[in-house]
Amino acid sequence: MSDLATRILATVRQDVQSMHGYAIQPSAGLVKLDAMENPFRLPAELQCELGERLGRVAINRYPTSCVAEVIAALGTHIGLPAGCKLMLGNGSDELISLLALACDRPGNSILAPLPGFVMYEMSARLQGLPFVGVPLTADFELDAEAMLAAIEQHRPAITYLAYPNNPTANLWDDAAIARIVGAVAAQGSGLVVIDEAYQPFASRSWLPRLAQHPQLLVMRTLSKFGLAGVRLGYLVGAVALIDEIDKVRPPYNISALNAEATLFALEHADEYARQAVLLKAERARLQSALKATPGAQPFPSEANMILVRVPDAKRAFAGLKARGVLVKNVEGLHPLLANCLRLTVGTPEENTLLIDAMKESL
Structure with a gap:
């Protein structure tokens, strides 16, 4: 064994290895x-406008006022509920890690339905918190009774509910979610995080109900929304709760360039809304073709x-790739x-290629 391998073995956490x-x-x-990226780039004239704007950013200074401007603009964009506040993360991945860090108390755990977003479990394990996974039903719906039993048994500090879920893409029943939110409220501790990463394409949101549920x-x-390369996520909740979680956030986690690009995008939200409408129409076309x-x-x-x-995910994945189309084989998750x-869901042209390649691969 080399000196470096020995050093790694003796230094890096065993669970990380x-x-x-x-x-x-x-x-x-x-x-x-x-x-799950938005396939559309900005129109040429907006690209030029954004480039000129980014060129004027004071990248020699730490980002301070520009981040406050993003928080204010996002609050207006989403219609921030009364009594609530938002904090920013370098993508939602960082927010998930910060939540685990903030809630790392002895005996705490993190709970989520499975299959779900892998970062919920990864953040728990990296923070040394037990993770409790509760299987969905065979048709990918919440198993409300199993979730309630797990909440009663483990009393999790954080319960994640992705809405819509990744990778199943469905919106769960609101009545089942309400029972879970109520169960966490009744135990007197713990938080419920509704992860609305795909909100631009969904028909419902829990944001208007925040004021009714302080947990x-x-x-x-x-x-x-269309800014995967910008890496910006946000967390919304009661002022007192966000103030506590925000204490573990690195002081300059959002770059000045990312903040300026976000402000620009929010000023042109109509362009991104137009893209979302087209993607939803293409989603329906893909669904029909696949059926x-x-x-x-x-x-x-x-x-x-x-x-x-x-019938055979590995064969279909390989067939699509051989025909120039890359998708995700999730059967191992x-x-x-x-x-x-x-x-x-891609552009109309990409989706046509996908449909043809899928028919040939099957």
Whole structure:
């Protein structure tokens, strides 16, 4: 064993050495439909305007006033509920890590339905908190009774509910969510985080209900809005609660360039709204085409992705890739996802390529 290998073995946490890093697929030369990105770039005139604006940013200074401006602009954009406040994160990934850090008390745990977003469990384990996963039903709905039993048994500090869920793309029943929110309220401790990463494509939101539930937080990202490269997420909740969580946030976690790009995007929110409308129409077209494809079983979606079950996920994934289309094979994430692929909704041209490649691959 080399000196470096010995040093790593003796220095780095054993659980970290045993983990797998977050895998990102190489996508060069492929139609990239694997990461739920908005496929549209800004029109040329807005690209030029943004470039000139970013050129004027004082990158020699730490970001302070510009971040406050983003918080104010986002509050206006979402219609911040009375008595609530928002904090920013370097994507929602950082917010998930900060929540685990802020709630790391002896005996605490983090709970979420499975299959779900992998960062909930990863953040818990990296923080040394137990993670409790509760399987969804066979049709990817919340198992309310199992969730309530797990909450009663483990009394989690954080319960995550992705709305819509990743990778299943569906919106769960609001009555089931209300029972879970109520159960956490009744135990006198713990928070419920509604993760609305795909909100631009969903028909419902829990944001208007925040004022009724002081234990509730709503988390969103601008990645699906169309700013995946900017890396900006935000967490909304009661003022006193956000003030506590914000204490563990690094002081300059949002760059001045990212803040300025966000302000620019919010000033042109109508362009991104137009893109979302087109993507929802394309989602419906993809759903119809997949339903008409022998061997494909698409599931309902309120996100910019579609989960589809095929006879052989590995073969279909390889067939799509050979035809220049990259999707995500998610069958290894959980037994409920057997032979499932996750398809991002792309441009009309990309979706046509996807439909044709899927028919040929099956």
